[in-house]
Amino acid sequence: MSEHLDALDCQAALAKLYEYIDGELTETDRELVRQHLEMCRPCLTQYEYEELFHEYVKRRAPRPTASDSFKARLSQRLQDEANAMTFSGSSGRESRRQSFPRFALAASIMLLITVGAWWMTQNAGPRSCDWTKLAMIHEHSESVGSPLVTASTRSTIEAVRMIARELQLQSTFVPRSVPSELVTHEARVMPWKRHPIGQVGWRCPSSGNDVSFFISHESCMPMTDEPLSVIDGRSYRMATINGYRAICWREDAGYVCAIMAEQGFDTMIAWAEQMRDPRASF
Amino acid sequence: MGDRSTFESQVSPLLDSLYRTALRMTKNSDDAEDLVQETCLKAYRYFDRFEEGSNLRAWMFKILTNLFINRYRKKTKEPTAVEYDEGGDFYLYNQMVESGAVSENVGPEKDLFDRMLGADVQEAIDELPEDFRIVVVMAFIEGLSYEEIAEALDVPMGTVKSRLHRGRKMLQKSLFHYARKAGVIPPSS
Structure with missing residues (x-):
């Protein structure tokens, strides 16, 4: 990637300011804005002001939840509806087991990592994926208020992003260079149905945890009911995937998801292997 | 399916x-x-x-x-309490800098809005015209992406961006308006 991006002037940078704050710019544009803000104190002040206002609104807006009694009534109402549909004979199709779409199967097994790089979609254009199933497999009741992205997760994110930049996915993949302070396990490509998936395991030196990360197709979006964190113009979401906390963000090529997994990398490889065979059961 | x-x-x-x-x-x-x-x-x-x-x-x-x-949705439009002359882009920011409330060299103080505007955010959001209120709520409070909002409202992304852009300005203006009425900040000249 070229190091000499045409710099933005103030007008151009400010035109993208709100999108930067909302984490909606592409990697390239995000970097351009960030570079301008680094060099231009007045624009940086304006960014800080707008960011502060954005944060103030989010913080001060009340976030009520629906009452338990409402949720109970709704559940009952859905059940009534289901019964009504059964009696009218329209449930026949529902009970038929559909073959899981690629992602949903991946989700129910999960985990995974892949390593990132740019992966090609085949055939018919972009497929979207539903990460809801991933998050939904485990309902978690973690306490609200823990910081979404802390200093340690930020350095994890940086390291993962660095690896993603270093690696290039092809039909077989060879890691070019890896930061020397990180220990990598074997990196491999695993074709998953129509989408090749690259996979790398990496042990975080400070925590000793194995981290895997994965790039999805660009139209996929991690779904979670947790609020977005936007840091330096990049938006991060936390999600829980099969009980593991994951940090997800968007690169130009797609969404990256970094999962801290306690299981060793070998276990994840085995799961990923099994993912390839739809007849495998867990 | x-x-x-x-x-x-x-x-x-x-x-x-x-x-x-x-x-x-x-x-x-x-x-x-x-x-x-x-x-x-x-x-x-x-x-x-x-x-x-x-x-x-x-x-x-x-x-x-x-x-x-x-x-x-009510068949008749609700009257809006505040005049929505939004001013140019970053109009309020420029005012803040000119009046010295924000220093360009140092950046805004972290409690700037809390101090000046208090906590009437919900009311200000509720006062926004509906089209703007909906995108502001979806984006800022519920964290939907532009793409999701565009799909939910069945409008182009450009419309989402422009409504959010204007919605933000309206919110700022409306919050400052309340703060001036309450005497928290001096009236503008």
């Missing part, structure tokens, strides 16, 4: 978010509950048309928005 037997578990994490949005749309908790309930029932009935693997949240928000527009 969505699998109805898993509908409830898939929709359950979205309920609070749907409810809050419905509340800002209808401004009334009974109506909001009805709206969410109708949304879920409709989604349930049409779940076989939902493409498994696509964005469920955007789909649900789309159903919610359509139901709101067709059933709950």
Whole structure:
């Protein structure tokens, strides 16, 4: 990637300011804005002001939840509806087991990592994926208020992003260079149905945890009911995937998801292997 | 095709978010509950048309928005309490710098808005014209992406961006207006 991006002037940078704050710019544009803000104190002040206002609104807006009694009534109402549909004979199709779409199967097994790089979609254009199933497999009741992205997760994110930049996915993949302070396990490509998936395991030196990360197709979006964190113009979401906390963000090529997994990398490889065979059961 | 037997578990994490949005749309908790309930029932009935693997949240928000527009939106427009002359881009920021409230060299103080504007954010949001209120709520409070909002409202991304852009300016202006009326900050010259 070229190091000499045409710099933005103030007008151009400010035109993208709100999108930067909302984490909606592409990697390239995000970097351009960030570079301008680094060099231009007045624009940086304006960014800080707008960011502060954005944060103030989010913080001060009340976030009520629906009452338990409402949720109970709704559940009952859905059940009534289901019964009504059964009696009218329209449930026949529902009970038929559909073959899981690629992602949903991946989700129910999960985990995974892949390593990132740019992966090609085949055939018919972009497929979207539903990460809801991933998050939904485990309902978690973690306490609200823990910081979404802390200093340690930020350095994890940086390291993962660095690896993603270093690696290039092809039909077989060879890691070019890896930061020397990180220990990598074997990196491999695993074709998953129509989408090749690259996979790398990496042990975080400070925590000793194995981290895997994965790039999805660009139209996929991690779904979670947790609020977005936007840091330096990049938006991060936390999600829980099969009980593991994951940090997800968007690169130009797609969404990256970094999962801290306690299981060793070998276990994840085995799961990923099994993912390839739809007849495998867990 | 969505699998109805898993509908409830898939929709359950979205309920609070749907409810809050419905509340800002209808401004009334009974109506909001009805709206969410109708949304879920409709989604349930049409779940076989939902493409498994696509964005469920955007789909649900789309159903919610359509139901709101067709059933709950008041036929007459509400009068807006504040004049929405938004001024140029970054008009308020420029004012703040000129008046010395924000130093260009140092940046804004962290408690700037808390000090100056207090906590009337909900009221200011509720005062926004509906089209702007909906995108502001979806983006800032519920954390939907531009793409999701565009899908939910069935409008182009450019429309989402411009409504958010203007919505932000309106919010700032309206909050400052209240603060001036309350005497918290001096009236503008």
